[in-house]
Amino acid sequence: MKKKVLILPMLLIILAVMNVKPILTAACSCMAPPTADLALSEATAVFSGEVEEVKKNTKDNGKTVIFTVQETWKGIDSQTISVFTGNDSASCGINFEVGKEYLVYAHTMDSNGKNILATTLCDRTAELANATDDLALIGEGQLPTQTEQPADSSTNPYYLYAGIVVVVALIGLFIWKRAKKK
Template identity: 35%
Template structure:
């Protein structure tokens, strides 16, 4: 009986020692299938462009912070293969790689494969988005892209919709003025 107790005590000690030595690895929620085909991505994506990261805006600190919180990444676009992309554009990605967020670095050039997200263009680790220096296969398959159109809103300072609204307001004010002047002249005292 004493021998059984000794064996059980040794086994218990070895089990505890092994449990202390085994370090659990962090779990990663993002798991991507094989890299998508370039031609398939050209068909599926909303926008494909190359550009340099000019700014990265992290999400604010709230009561709850998630690895899926969106990061706004601003680009100076140099070449466009698909989509309505201007010379400066913003793409969103998840905060962390655990939620498939792409790890952009400021000042680095990328080829971006973006889809339409909740708040505009978005991308992640499971897209073909990559550093431009590592995208030779993509650049060869896509061929020469186009230069982004000039930024119309940057020159005028106003969006086209605001110009239309301002023009409509001026026309309405002019019409009301004309009408009040006209009705004032037709009611001359006799």
């Protein structure tokens, strides 16, 4: 009888401890991707390029992939571009490999007040060698003409706000010291 009495409180304690800090999980679920020509019209940017670098982001749950653009169909005209994707397939991220070429369908995403390009497993992004059907549907791309990625027009206002607060604080301190002298 004593064993039954001890088992119930132990189970309750274990359940309580397990719920104190839930384990973070992610899951990626996609509908069937649209045809290549429809994906081209819905995407913000479509290009083919070689992966130069993959950087893991510390702030966001993902990574930034730097591409050397070979051809462009829509949305960009620079020879290098960075695209965000999730860290792994559970967060719909694509496992880009340095040195490999991809056909990338990207869309705009808000990241800390900035619009960035992003792609997921739910897009038609694929290795270029596996994208021959897409290339047949979307036709030939154009060569990019700009040498650098265009500057982001949506700058982060936090630095501006912090600067204003510092200036106001300094003015207030100056006025307070003058008033204290008199």
